Amino acid sequence: MSEHPFPVVDGIPPGRALLGDRIRELIEASVCVRDDEADLAAAASQVEAVTKALLAAGSAKPLLLAALEGGGHLSINNPLEGPGNPLAPPLSWVHVGPESVCADVLLGAAHEGPPGRVHGGWVAAVLDHVLGRATAAAGFPGMTASLTVDYHQGTPYAVPLTAEARFVRRDGRKLYATGELKAGEVVCATASAILVHFSADRFPVSGPD
Numbered sequence: 001m002s003e004h005p006f007p008v009v010d011g012i013p014p015g016r017a018l019l020g021d022r023i024r025e026l027i028e029a030s031v032c033v034r035d036d037e038a039d040l041a042a043a044a045s046q047v048e049a050v051t052k053a054l055l056a057a058g059s060a061k062p063l064l065l066a067a068l069e070g071g072g073h074l075s076i077n078n079p080l081e082g083p084g085n086p087l088a089p090p091l092s093w094v095h096v097g098p099e100s101v102c103a104d105v106l107l108g109a110a111h112e113g114p115p116g117r118v119h120g121g122w123v124a125a126v127l128d129h130v131l132g133r134a135t136a137a138a139g140f141p142g143m144t145a146s147l148t149v150d151y152h153q154g155t156p157y158a159v160p161l162t163a164e165a166r167f168v169r170r171d172g173r174k175l176y177a178t179g180e181l182k183a184g185e186v187v188c189a190t191a192s193a194i195l196v197h198f199s200a201d202r203f204p205v206s207g208p209d
Helices: 014-032 040-056 120-137
Strands: 065-067 073-075 092-096 100-105 142-151 161-171 174-183 186-197
Touching: 092 120, 100 120, 120 142, 120 161, 120 174, 120 186
Parallel strands: none
Antiparallel strands: 065 073, 092 100, 100 161, 142 186, 161 174, 174 186
16 A cells, blocks of 8 residues: 555556446436437436435545556546546546646537537636646646636547646746647647645545545
8 A cells, every 4th residue: 555645545446437437428328318218207216226325335535546557646536537436537647757748538418518519617627637637747736726728629529639738847836837638639728827836745634444
């Protein structure tokens, strides 16, 4: 077990990841199904039964980390990268290094804003997340103080996207990073951020019970 102030597990719990995948599929299906093609009331009843069973099993600490092969940790329940969190697309890290990071991401109809395009808030969230990962990978974990996103064109969903970010510089506790979200070779959005460096021990979390 790694000496880390947050709970760390050996690898991604397969059951949690599988459940996250199935619920993501359910979310996508629920926003795409036509009311006249399915018994939505019956489906809601089945979902309610499963929800009750999971609640009866008790609650776990939401912050759960697994070591990444290239260094750092994967937040299993994170709403952007967590395979155990159905809200997450999730991001799949292709590269995590001290100079840059890169992730693949696939957003779906559940993330739609304008017709056929990803909601701008999700675009900003993805970019914010990879910018934070870039500063952390450089050795300076931080929290976003300012995020500027330029939308160059609508981001399509249901197609592979690439999110990249780079740590630019540090000025005291201020961290600077830039990044972009691309569909193939087309840049859909770019971002720059100022983050405030913090030490992990400022957010102590007890280890697993």
